[in-house]
Amino acid sequence: MPEKVRLEVCSHDDYRIQALEYEVYLDAGYIAPNPHRRVLENDDYPDHQVIAAFCGDILAGSVRAVIDARPEQRLFSLHCFEPFQIWPWAEALLREVETEQLMQIGTMVIRDEFRGGAVRQALMQRLTEIFVEAGIRFAAATVDERFFKSLSSRNVPLVPMGDTLHYMGSRTVPVIVAREWVTRGIVPGSIRALAQRSAGAVALEAAGCGA
Numbered sequence: 001m002p003e004k005v006r007l008e009v010c011s012h013d014d015y016r017i018q019a020l021e022y023e024v025y026l027d028a029g030y031i032a033p034n035p036h037r038r039v040l041e042n043d044d045y046p047d048h049q050v051i052a053a054f055c056g057d058i059l060a061g062s063v064r065a066v067i068d069a070r071p072e073q074r075l076f077s078l079h080c081f082e083p084f085q086i087w088p089w090a091e092a093l094l095r096e097v098e099t100e101q102l103m104q105i106g107t108m109v110i111r112d113e114f115r116g117g118a119v120r121q122a123l124m125q126r127l128t129e130i131f132v133e134a135g136i137r138f139a140a141a142t143v144d145e146r147f148f149k150s151l152s153s154r155n156v157p158l159v160p161m162g163d164t165l166h167y168m169g170s171r172t173v174p175v176i177v178a179r180e181w182v183t184r185g186i187v188p189g190s191i192r193a194l195a196q197r198s199a200g201a202v203a204l205e206a207a208g209c210g211a
Contacts, residue, residue, distance in 0.1 A: 005060070005122040010050045017050055017062050018042075024109040030169035042107055046077045051126050053110075053119045061110035061119045065130060067103050078104045080142045083167055084174040087198040090161035093176070097137045103130070105141035124156075131179055138178050145171040157181035159195050 010017055018038040025031045025039050034040060048066040052059060068077060075086065075094055081104075086094075094102060105127065110119050131139055140161065143151075151158055159181075162174040181187050 004055065005118050006054045007122055007126055008052045008054065010052045010062070012045065012048065012050060014050065014052075016059050017052060020059050020062060020111070021107055021109050024111070025168075027112075028169060039107065041079060044079060045106065048106065049130070051123060053114075053122050055114060055119065058111075060114040061108070061123055063108040063123050063127065064106035065103055065127060066106060067100060067134060067136065076104055076140065078106055080106065080167075081140070081174065083165055084142065084162040086162045086174065087195075089194045089198070090176055094138055094140070101135065101137040103127075103134070103136045103139040105139055108141075128182060131177075131182060136179055138176060140174070140176050142167065142172050142174050145173050148173045148175060155185070157185065157187045159187055159191055160199060161195070 021039045021042065022031075022037050026033060031039060042064070045064065046066055046068045048064050048068070051063050051065065053061040066078060075081070075091060108123065110123075114120075127139070130136070143158075145164060148158060148160075156177075158175040158177050160173050161176040164171055164173045166172070181191075
């Protein structure tokens with residue numbers, strides 16, 4: 001029987017959220033153990049929402065979402081974007097929007113025993129609702145490559161917006177999604193062509209360096 005999921009908004013420093021993030025990241029090899037027993041990179045988050053998913057009394061998953069003023073001269077306020085080279089066409093799209101129309105999706109974790117089911121669906125659904133209700137034009141995230149492929153196979157309209165890198169223990173893809181793509185359920189062909197062209201250029205450059 002599918003688990004029933006209850007969503008709550010939690011405080012930024014809720015110890016249950018911190019403990020879950022630490023446990024999942026440590027088990028996945030994304031971080032080394034530390035005496036604080038939390039993901040220290042998350043200490044520098046700007047103001048944000050924390051959405052928690054409970055199955056009964058068990059905290060099964062959580063996600064952090066940021067909608068805030070963009071730092072001067074920087075495209076993103078979250079550190080997770082810093083290692084990635086954002087492709088010019090994607091940066092141009094994002095710089096056209098007002099700061100409150102850009103949502104940065106941060107740390108998302110789900111306990112092993114709840115992955116691939118209703119918990120992920122509930123968190124994704126709530127992010128989509130925030131996306132539409134708040135008048136967000138674009139959302140950006142960095143996601144594990146396997147998770148990206150899984151979402152793409154389910155027709156989630158995510159598009160790569162930069163090079164795939166080994167980051168926090170896994171191959172990671174920076175992605176972009178527009179509200180229009182979500183409401184229409186399709187990514188414009190012109191956007192897919194830009195992403196494919198950029199990815200092809202990266203592949204050619206890598207091949208040239210290895211020759």
